[in-house]
Amino acid sequence: MKAVGIIVEYNPFHNGHAFHLEASRKVSNADIVIAVMSGNFLQRGEPALVSKWYRTKMALLNGVDLVFELPYGFAVQKAETFANGAVSILDAVGCDYLCFGSESGDIDSFYRTIHYLNDEHENYENNIKQYMNKGVSYPKALALSYQQLPNSENFLDLSKPNNILGFHYIKAIIGQNSSIKPVTVARKNANYHDENFTSETIASATSIRKAIFSDEKKIKISQYVPEPTKKLLDEYMNHYGMYHNWENYWDYLQFRLIQASNEELQEIYEVEEGLENRLKAAAIQSTSFQEFMQKVKTKRYTWTRLQRLCVHILTNAQKIEMTKFTEKASYLRLLGMTTLGRDYLNQMKKHFRLPLVSKLSSFKEKEITLDITAARIYAMGLGGIQRQEMLKQEFIEPPIYIKK
Amino acid sequence: MKAVGIIVEYNPFHNGHAFHLEASRKVSNADIVIAVMSGNFLQRGEPALVSKWYRTKMALLNGVDLVFELPYGFAVQKAETFANGAVSILDAVGCDYLCFGSESGDIDSFYRTIHYLNDEHENYENNIKQYMNKGVSYPKALALSYQQLPNSENFLDLSKPNNILGFHYIKAIIGQNSSIKPVTVARKNANYHDENFTSETIASATSIRKAIFSDEKKIKISQYVPEPTKKLLDEYMNHYGMYHNWENYWDYLQFRLIQASNEELQEIYEVEEGLENRLKAAAIQSTSFQEFMQKVKTKRYTWTRLQRLCVHILTNAQKIEMTKFTEKASYLRLLGMTTLGRDYLNQMKKHFRLPLVSKLSSFKEKEITLDITAARIYAMGLGGIQRQEMLKQEFIEPPIYIKK
Numbered sequence: 001m002k003a004v005g006i007i008v009e010y011n012p013f014h015n016g017h018a019f020h021l022e023a024s025r026k027v028s029n030a031d032i033v034i035a036v037m038s039g040n041f042l043q044r045g046e047p048a049l050v051s052k053w054y055r056t057k058m059a060l061l062n063g064v065d066l067v068f069e070l071p072y073g074f075a076v077q078k079a080e081t082f083a084n085g086a087v088s089i090l091d092a093v094g095c096d097y098l099c100f101g102s103e104s105g106d107i108d109s110f111y112r113t114i115h116y117l118n119d120e121h122e123n124y125e126n127n128i129k130q131y132m133n134k135g136v137s138y139p140k141a142l143a144l145s146y147q148q149l150p151n152s153e154n155f156l157d158l159s160k161p162n163n164i165l166g167f168h169y170i171k172a173i174i175g176q177n178s179s180i181k182p183v184t185v186a187r188k189n190a191n192y193h194d195e196n197f198t199s200e201t202i203a204s205a206t207s208i209r210k211a212i213f214s215d216e217k218k219i220k221i222s223q224y225v226p227e228p229t230k231k232l233l234d235e236y237m238n239h240y241g242m243y244h245n246w247e248n249y250w251d252y253l254q255f256r257l258i259q260a261s262n263e264e265l266q267e268i269y270e271v272e273e274g275l276e277n278r279l280k281a282a283a284i285q286s287t288s289f290q291e292f293m294q295k296v297k298t299k300r301y302t303w304t305r306l307q308r309l310c311v312h313i314l315t316n317a318q319k320i321e322m323t324k325f326t327e328k329a330s331y332l333r334l335l336g337m338t339t340l341g342r343d344y345l346n347q348m349k350k351h352f353r354l355p356l357v358s359k360l361s362s363f364k365e366k367e368i369t370l371d372i373t374a375a376r377i378y379a380m381g382l383g384g385i386q387r388q389e390m391l392k393q394e395f396i397e398p399p400i401y402i403k404k
Numbered sequence: 405m406k407a408v409g410i411i412v413e414y415n416p417f418h419n420g421h422a423f424h425l426e427a428s429r430k431v432s433n434a435d436i437v438i439a440v441m442s443g444n445f446l447q448r449g450e451p452a453l454v455s456k457w458y459r460t461k462m463a464l465l466n467g468v469d470l471v472f473e474l475p476y477g478f479a480v481q482k483a484e485t486f487a488n489g490a491v492s493i494l495d496a497v498g499c500d501y502l503c504f505g506s507e508s509g510d511i512d513s514f515y516r517t518i519h520y521l522n523d524e525h526e527n528y529e530n531n532i533k534q535y536m537n538k539g540v541s542y543p544k545a546l547a548l549s550y551q552q553l554p555n556s557e558n559f560l561d562l563s564k565p566n567n568i569l570g571f572h573y574i575k576a577i578i579g580q581n582s583s584i585k586p587v588t589v590a591r592k593n594a595n596y597h598d599e600n601f602t603s604e605t606i607a608s609a610t611s612i613r614k615a616i617f618s619d620e621k622k623i624k625i626s627q628y629v630p631e632p633t634k635k636l637l638d639e640y641m642n643h644y645g646m647y648h649n650w651e652n653y654w655d656y657l658q659f660r661l662i663q664a665s666n667e668e669l670q671e672i673y674e675v676e677e678g679l680e681n682r683l684k685a686a687a688i689q690s691t692s693f694q695e696f697m698q699k700v701k702t703k704r705y706t707w708t709r710l711q712r713l714c715v716h717i718l719t720n721a722q723k724i725e726m727t728k729f730t731e732k733a734s735y736l737r738l739l740g741m742t743t744l745g746r747d748y749l750n751q752m753k754k755h756f757r758l759p760l761v762s763k764l765s766s767f768k769e770k771e772i773t774l775d776i777t778a779a780r781i782y783a784m785g786l787g788g789i790q791r792q793e794m795l796k797q798e799f800i801e802p803p804i805y806i807k808k
Contacts, residue, residue: 251784252659258780258795259660259720264668284780284795287788316663376662376688380655384691391662391688 105186449711509590
């Protein structure tokens with residue numbers, strides 16, 4: 001069986017994702033689709049709208065055959081590390097292709113850009129250093145330095161978020177000597193960060209989340225998401241009584257910032273010297289996460305990086321643990337499968353290049369601890385019986401199975 | 405001016421306290437009454453019903469002239485350390501007397517018991533060791549060992565909570581070579597831990613708190629508390645919308661137990677080897693603080709000690725900090741004064757044997773950090789604007805002044 005891999009967050013699964021899924025199958029001519037998906041906390045440093053279990057169901061009901069969890073240590077990370085972890089998992093489960101959406105839509109432009117940057121290596125690094133010294137954030141420094149290189153306009157536009165991700169996917173494939181063949185499809189309509197609806201059927205996940213949390217109950221998201229998503233979102237609300245957002249975790253973040261010692265905060269991943277005082281002072285002065293972020297924000301740190309840092313404070317993700325996650329994943333956490341996915345698994349798992357984890361209670365690797373803690377901290381956003389249920393679930397839940 | 409010192413928690417101030425206050429003034433024939441009072445967290449390991457500022461007002465309106473805070477490092481501690489801190493403060497501000505309530509009511513019996521235990525030192529220690537080896541809790545081992553000594557029935561009944569406290573007050577006075585003269589008055593009617601009302605006007609603070617948190621709104625506490633207490637309790641409810649109890653902090657405790665590393669928990673004061681696993685497991689299985697405590701409870705740890713430990717987890721009070729608080733306080737935090745109290749302060753403060761702190765923002769001692777954190781964690785039990793107000797208040801609030 002030929003397998004195409006995709007790297008997703010599905011927060012939530014929408015028509016744009018369905019388009020990408022179909023295109024991935026078509027351009028690769030693969031028999032099955034394998035997704036690596038972020039867990040309960042996402043690359044942008046946010047809790048997912050609904051749990052990874054519900055997002056796994058969305059994936060399976062919408063055409064994915066196997067879902068593996070991208071470990072926390074890769075998921076809540078900058079694009080480069082995120083890409084390394086995701087590619088290493090797709091490689092370990094024997095994917096033939098990786099298909100990603102991009103603004104460019106042309107795979108050759110990615111290779112040309114990578115080679116070009118190899119050649120311009122020294123200039124590029126120097127430019128980055130200069131921008132960083134001026135107090136510019138790292139991603140911005142990258143983009144500006146790139147733009148300054150001669151003829152860079154002939155290569156990939158690296159100011160576009162999906163081009164950046166794709167660029168890192170291919171660098172990871174090269175770096176890991178993987179035999180995966182990357183293909184890309186042009187993203188349709190909506191831009192990644194669009195907050196407003198601009199098309200009849202395609203909208204960004206950002207705009208869909210905005211509508212979900214909006215007070216205007218009349219805003220309909222049905223036209224932008226497939227039926228299973230709609231059904232699962234309703235089911236989640238019925239069962240858990242809420243969708244998750246940062247404000248559900250603000251009390252905990254504030255509490256921890258007030259009680260933690262400076263030494264403890266300095267051990268948290270991404271907390272740089274002196275930032276702990278700034279965080280503590282802002283925590284005392286703020287009544288919401290949004291207010292807190294506005295107070296903490298500086299030119300040096302992007303909003304996304306600060307949000308990731310806040311997630312790390314919640315999950316107590318320390319430098320000593322997180323720096324183990326840079327190159328490759330060390331286990332495969334199976335979240336769900338269809339019948340076809342199960343067949344693939346049975347046929348192929350003896351060739352998998354990493355240990356397969358179907359149930360946490362029978363797996364003892366230290367590195368998975370962060371995933372468990374993250375899942376439990378996510379559950380803390382809920383109240384009462386629902387919280388308790390999710391706290392216990394993480395350890396005993398078998399992978400989701402969808403017969404089809 | 406002659407001063408009598410008292411050691412209090414006033415949770416809340418009730419008629420029994422008023423009786424003790426009057427008696428203290430009378431038996432000592434003192435001009436002013438100085439109280440050392442626990443802050444927002446109490447010796448039994450509980451958040452106070454209302455903040456230390458409101459309890460200071462209760463004290464001043466009911467006849468106390470000066471209120472100093474017993475630092476967190478002495479307040480949330482076993483009787484011996486609690487007594488050391490409190491006595492050292494009363495000594496530092498020049499008290500002539502210390503008057504405490506006891507079940508015994510006879511000061512000589514305290515001295516006789518202390519001397520008797522000195523003589524029986526070896527036997528006593530051996531007995532304690534044997535009980536501890538059997539897994540009995542420390543306070544229980546003390547009481548049982550004492551009872552086993554020959555003729556101990558002729559001395560103080562050390563199974564009574566106020567006798568135990570008094571015993572440690574006098575040991576502290578002797579140990580610190582203080583010139584304070586201890587006097588005791590018999591407690592009237594209600595026993596310390598009584599949960600039910602047994603007299604017309606005197607009830608234990610425990611039974612009053614129980615009534616306050618009871619759903620039966622008809623239970624009247626008015627007959628058991630003086631008018632100012634009633635007024636201040638109502639005012640607190642109007643302003644903050646709640647009274648504090650452990651359940652208001654359960655979410656934070658659960659969160660911290662889930663996210664803390666074992667190493668971090670082992671650094672918390674009173675966390676003994678292996679207990680961290682038991683605490684973590686119980687946190688995941690429980691939906692309330694009461695349920696959690698039932699799960700964690702063992703013969704070895706008293707309920708009170710476990711509650712104190714939980715407060716230390718909330719405030720992140722580490723062994724390395726807490727073990728500095730054993731013998732004597734190192735500062736005097738003034739919480740409030742009457743006109744008479746202010747006169748005493750002006751006249752006597754040059755003789756105070758410890759630095760006087762009237763406002764936190766102008767005091768830099770490292771040791772006061774725990775008091776600040778404790779006050780802020782207490783504020784986290786509130787929501788919204790009220791929380792914010794109390795978070796800021798701790799640092800800027802001048803001592804309360806009551807003109808009379």
